[in-house]
Structures are given as structure tokens and as C-alpha cells.
Amino acid sequence: MSVEASPMAIPISADRTRRGHLRRRLPKISRSFLLSSLTVALLLATWTLVTDMGWANELFLPKPQAVWAAFIKTMTRGYQGATLLQHLGASLYRILTAFTLACLVGIPLGVLMGVSRNARALLNPLIEFYRPLPPLGLYTLLVMWLGIGESSKLSLLFLAGLPGIVISTIQAVTSVDPVYVRAAQSLGATRRHLLFHVYLPAAGPLILAGMRISLGFTYTVLVAAEIVAASAGIGWMIWDAAKFLLSDVVIMGLIVLGLTGVLLDLIMRGIAKLLMPWA
Amino acid sequence: MKRLVAMLAVVTMALTATAHAEDKPAKVTVGYLNLVNAQLVTKHLGLLAKEMPGVDIKYVKVGGGGDMLRAIAGNDVDFGGLGNPPTAIGATRALPIKGILVINMLDYVEAMVVRTDKNITSLKDLKGKTVAAPFGSTTHYLLLQALKDEGVDPASMKILDLAPSDIAAAWLRGDIDAAWFWEPNLDKAVKNGGKILITSGEMAKRGYPTWDIGVVMNAFADKYPSYVEKFVKAECEGIDFWLKNPEKTAEIIAEELSLPLEDATRMMKGTGMVPCNKQLIEEYLGTSAKKGKFVDTLVSTADFLVKQERLPKLLPRADFEAFIQPSYIEKVVGH
Numbered sequence: 001m002s003v004e005a006s007p008m009a010i011p012i013s014a015d016r017t018r019r020g021h022l023r024r025r026l027p028k029i030s031r032s033f034l035l036s037s038l039t040v041a042l043l044l045a046t047w048t049l050v051t052d053m054g055w056a057n058e059l060f061l062p063k064p065q066a067v068w069a070a071f072i073k074t075m076t077r078g079y080q081g082a083t084l085l086q087h088l089g090a091s092l093y094r095i096l097t098a099f100t101l102a103c104l105v106g107i108p109l110g111v112l113m114g115v116s117r118n119a120r121a122l123l124n125p126l127i128e129f130y131r132p133l134p135p136l137g138l139y140t141l142l143v144m145w146l147g148i149g150e151s152s153k154l155s156l157l158f159l160a161g162l163p164g165i166v167i168s169t170i171q172a173v174t175s176v177d178p179v180y181v182r183a184a185q186s187l188g189a190t191r192r193h194l195l196f197h198v199y200l201p202a203a204g205p206l207i208l209a210g211m212r213i214s215l216g217f218t219y220t221v222l223v224a225a226e227i228v229a230a231s232a233g234i235g236w237m238i239w240d241a242a243k244f245l246l247s248d249v250v251i252m253g254l255i256v257l258g259l260t261g262v263l264l265d266l267i268m269r270g271i272a273k274l275l276m277p278w279a
Numbered sequence: 280m281k282r283l284v285a286m287l288a289v290v291t292m293a294l295t296a297t298a299h300a301e302d303k304p305a306k307v308t309v310g311y312l313n314l315v316n317a318q319l320v321t322k323h324l325g326l327l328a329k330e331m332p333g334v335d336i337k338y339v340k341v342g343g344g345g346d347m348l349r350a351i352a353g354n355d356v357d358f359g360g361l362g363n364p365p366t367a368i369g370a371t372r373a374l375p376i377k378g379i380l381v382i383n384m385l386d387y388v389e390a391m392v393v394r395t396d397k398n399i400t401s402l403k404d405l406k407g408k409t410v411a412a413p414f415g416s417t418t419h420y421l422l423l424q425a426l427k428d429e430g431v432d433p434a435s436m437k438i439l440d441l442a443p444s445d446i447a448a449a450w451l452r453g454d455i456d457a458a459w460f461w462e463p464n465l466d467k468a469v470k471n472g473g474k475i476l477i478t479s480g481e482m483a484k485r486g487y488p489t490w491d492i493g494v495v496m497n498a499f500a501d502k503y504p505s506y507v508e509k510f511v512k513a514e515c516e517g518i519d520f521w522l523k524n525p526e527k528t529a530e531i532i533a534e535e536l537s538l539p540l541e542d543a544t545r546m547m548k549g550t551g552m553v554p555c556n557k558q559l560i561e562e563y564l565g566t567s568a569k570k571g572k573f574v575d576t577l578v579s580t581a582d583f584l585v586k587q588e589r590l591p592k593l594l595p596r597a598d599f600e601a602f603i604q605p606s607y608i609e610k611v612v613g614h
Contacts, residue, residue, distance in 0.1 A: 059352065060352070143445070143449075148441065148454045148455075230439075231437070231439060240440065244368055245369070
């Protein structure tokens with residue numbers, strides 16, 4: 001009934017809400033943007049004040065100017081043989097490779113476990129057991145098994161990202177409305193059709209949300225992964241600089257890590273919008 | 280967060296200390312390096328507890344100089360031990376510590392081990408190989424110094440930063456071709472297809488001595504000067520015990536580090552112990568009136584680290600002189 005009624009209602013209400021939306025939405029965006037900028041500005045001001053007044057030991061909290069100078073120096077002359085972009089490149093390569101692998105394994109695994117109860121029962125113990133394990137504990141074992149090279153680092157990042165994707169994919173698939181599935185089946189859909197035209201599109205938004213969270217997890221273990229025998233990477237740079245008490249480089253590295261994380265998340269959201277405009 | 284807790288702890292400690300007239304710390308935390316030296320004897324025989332009755336004494340094992348620096352910066356220890364490169368870093372970054380005691384001189388207890396089947400007979404053969412050292416430590420410093428002296432470009436090989444225990448594990452897996460690090464882990468590499476290419480003792484003869492120095496936090500030293508003397512006295516007793524009873528010391532080292540007795544004996548011989556009355560001669564700390572060669576080593580180490588871009592600038596010599604404080608030892612040995 002409501003479906004029939006809506007086409008008639010649309011012209012009036014849509015027009016009204018759209019105008020109302022426009023009026024309220026524009027100031028709303030700039031307002032939240034303003035508030036966000038205020039937070040950043042306040043933080044910077046406090047930082048400047050605290051360091052200028054000499055309230056903080058410069059060894060622990062260097063001045064913003066010193067951190068900026070460290071940024072410029074690392075951009076142009078580099079830190080221990082690699083520029084900031086090279087360090088960032090090494091880290092992003094590790095993160096993106098591991099994350100891609102985690103998606104390639106995690107999404108099919110999650111779909112399988114979501115669709116088939118038997119598969120879920122078979123694989124659940126494994127996923128549930130290693131999900132809460134602290135990554136650093138795993139890492140010592142990974143280093144012993146796989147050595148100090150790239151493979152142990154990638155495995156750690158992969159293992160950090162995998163459970164998030166698997167679990168959110170299972171949830172996404174199991175929460176697909178069975179009406180869609182039955183409707184498609186009654187129209188003669190094969191399993192293949194079901195997968196690509198019902199399950200994945202319906203579960204897509206939730207899967208992508210899981211991927212975003214999982215990328216965050218991967219990101220948080222980066223420094224841990226680069227502690228052992230790396231010679232490039234933002235995480236390694238932070239670790240190494242801490243050994244020499246170069247706190248300006250440490251803070252600069254953390255800011256770069258944070259901003260890169262935000263950027264990666266924005267990219268993920270952009271991809272989500274592009275792939276799934278219905279979400 | 281930890282630092283905040285530590286700061287709060289210091290504040291409360293300061294408050295309680297002023298409340299009590301008696302100058303006695305409730306607890307003393309000693310950070311000691313995982314090395315073969317007389318600090319293990321002092322710890323094993325409980326000599327510090329004998330000097331400080333009623334004080335809760337806590338020993339914390341620290342993996343290397345980098346970790347010790349962090350522990351000091353985080354105010355997690357009252358006493359610590361540092362090799363000359365971390366000391367140069369700490370002094371340059373104005374960490375609130377002073378050097379009060381020679382813990383040990385490093386001879387062949389630290390050395391570069393190379394894989395026998397890789398035909399490495401000189402530093403030049405390291406080109407294209409994978410070499411490990413704990414960054415920021417004495418051996419990392421000597422590795423770069425030795426390469427520079429031989430005219431070998433460090434960029435021609437892969438130099439990795441690994442903790443000593445990780446070096447041993449990576450060596451057993453075959454991931455690295457050479458490593459400059461220290462006992463007790465060094466021996467594991469030598470016994471598994473390795474041979475010694477160069478020792479830290481040989482580098483000392485070339486004019487690059489490396490050593491470990493006992494340090495005290497300034498705040499502790501200002502508040503409990505007599506307890507710093509007690510600490511020095513206990514460590515001096517440990518050193519004397521080491522020099523007078525080598526066999527019993529070997530048993531202690533073997534037990535503390537879970538090593539066979541013969542290995543402990545050999546490692547002991549690779550460590551130079553300086554009796555406390557000798558520490559005041561020019562070769563070591565020197566006296567309060569005229570500081571010794573340790574200052575020279577610190578200046579040249581800091582200079583090297585500045586050239587490596589690990590330190591921002593070279594401090595004047597006076598700052599390193601101020602760091603070395605033989606006054607406590609002077610009181611203990613009665614000068």
C-alpha cells in the first residue's frame with residue numbers, strides 16, 4: 001500500500017525536504033568542520049604554549065617547530081638512508097599487501113562460513129582462538145618460523161587484519177534478508193547468481209565496513225612488525241629514533257602515521273561510495 | 280601514560296621523602312644489562328641488600344643500551360648501566376644521570392662472528408652480506424667505526440637492527456651472515472657454524488675502547504647521596520670478589536645465565552674488571568679534580584654519532600666531564 005502511495009507523495013515532500021535539507025545542510029557541514037578545526041587549533045596552541053613556557057622537558061615533548069624541522073629534514077635529506085616518502089612507501093607496501101591478502105582470503109572465507117553452517121562450525125574454533133591473541137606474542141613465533149625478512153612482517157599484518165574481515169563478512173552474509181534469497185531462487189537463480197547478485201550486493205556495505213575496521217587493525221600493528229630487523233618503514237623510523245631519544249622524529253613519525261591512516265580510511269570510504277552507491 | 284604514572288610516583292616519593300626526616304629510600308631499582316660482569320656477582324650474593332638493610336631492592340634485567348636509555352628517560356630505574364654510545368646519547372640529550380662507576384671494560388666478550396662457510400676473512404668480504412647488531416649499542420658503534428677505518432661503505436651490505444637474543448635466533452635460522460654482539464648469546468652463534476672475525480678488545484687496541492658505566496639518576500643522588508655510596512661500595516665488593524675468586528664467580532655466572540661452567544669461565548676472561556681503587560687513575564674515570572680518559576671516549580663517541588646523524592650536535596667537553604662523577608668512588612676507597 002505504502003509502495004503505491006509514495007509516487008504521488010514524492011513531488012511535494014521531496015521538494016520540501018530537499019530545500020529544507022539545503023538550508024540546514026550547508027551550515028551544518030561548515031559548522032562541524034569549524035568545530036573540528038577548533039579542536040586541532042586548540043591542540044596546537046596548547047602544545048605551543050606548553051613548550052614555549054618550558055613546562056615540558058624538551059626531551060619528551062619537543063616544540064612544534066622542531067617537529068616541523070624534523071619533517072622537512074626527513075623529507076629532503078632522509079632518516080638513516082631513506083627519505084620520509086621511502087619510509088612511508090615501505091610501510092604502505094607492507095600494509096596494503098597484507099591487507100589485500102587478508103581481503104582475498106577473508107571475504108571468501110567469511111561468505112563460505114556465512115552461507116554454510118557446516119563450514120562455520122568447522123572453521124570457527126580456529127578464528128575464535130587466534131582472534132584475541134596479542135599480535136606481539138604471535139610475532140615471536142612468526143619470526144622463528146619465517147625468519148627476520150619481509151614474510152614474517154607481512155604475515156603478522158595479514159593475521160592482524162584477517163579476523164575482522166572474516167567475522168564482519170559472516171555477519172554481513174547471515175543478515176541478508178532471506179526474502180531476497182527466496183525471491184531470487186523462485187526466479188530460478190543458480191548458486192552463482194545468488195552469490196554475485198544477491199549475497200554480495202546485499203552484504204557489501206557491511207563487508208566494506210568490516211574492511212575499514214580491519215585496515216585499522218593492520219595499521220596498529222605496523223610499528224610492532226617493523227621492530228624486528230627492518231631498515232626502512234615509518235614504524236622502524238619511530239622505533240629507531242626512540243633508541244637515540246630523537247623525540248622530534250618520533251612525534252613527526254606518529255603524526256605522519258596518523259594522517260596516512262585517516263587518508264587510507266577516506267580512500268576506503270570513497271571506494272565504498274563508488275562501488276556501492278546504494279549503501 | 281607510564282611516564283605520567285612515573286612522574287606522579289616521583290612527586291609522591293618527593294612528598295613522602297620530605298615528610299620523613301630520615302634519608303632512606305623505600306625502594307631501590309637497579310637496571311642491569313644482560314652481560315657477563317660483576318654486577319651478577321653483587322646481585323647473586325645480595326651485597327646490595329647487605330649495604331642497604333630495610334630497603335626493598337629490585338633488580339630489572341634490561342636487554343641493551345637502547346632499552347636502558349628508555350628506562351632511564353621513563354624514570355623506571357634508580358641505577359643503571361650503559362655502554363659508551365648510549366652514555367654519549369644520554370649525556371647529549373641531557374638525561375638526568377651521572378656516571379659513577381666502571382662496570383666493565385669490553386674485551387672479547389663482545390665480538391663480530393661470521394659464518395664460517397661464507398669465506399669472510401676481512402671486513403671487505405662483508406659486501407653484499409647481511410650483518411646484524413643492536414643499533415645504538417657498543418657493538419653497532421664499533422661495527423660502523425671498523426667499516427669506516429677499513430674504507431668499506433656500510434651501504435654495500437645490509438645492516439639490520441636486532442636485539443642480541445633475536446640475533447642468536449636469526450643466526451640459527453641462517454638469516455644473517457655476520458653479527459657483532461655479546462655473550463652469552465654470542466657463543467650460540469660461534470658454536471653453530473660461526474667464527475670470530477674481530478673482537479671489541481682488538482678495537483680497544485686500535486683506539487676505540489668500549490665499556491659499560493654504572494649510572495645513577497640525579498634525583499636519587501641528590502636525595503640519597505649516602506645510598507649512592509652504598510651502591511658503589513656493594514658493586515666494588517662484587518668486583519673484588521670476581522678478581523679474588525674466579526672459580527666461585529664462574530659458578531655464579533653459570534648459574535645466573537644458565538650456562539655450562541666452562542663457557543662462563545671463558546666469557547669471564549673476555550670481560551675486563553677494574554678494581555675500584557684503580558678506577559680513579561687516568562685510564563678510567565680519573566679523579567674529581569682531573570677526569571680521566573672516559574671523557575675522551577665519550578667525546579669521540581658523541582662526535583661519531585653526530586656524524587652518523589644520530590645526535591643533533593656535539594656538546595662541549597665540559598658537559599661530558601660533568602657527567603663523570605668519581606666523587607662517590609673516591610669516598611668509598613677513601614681518597
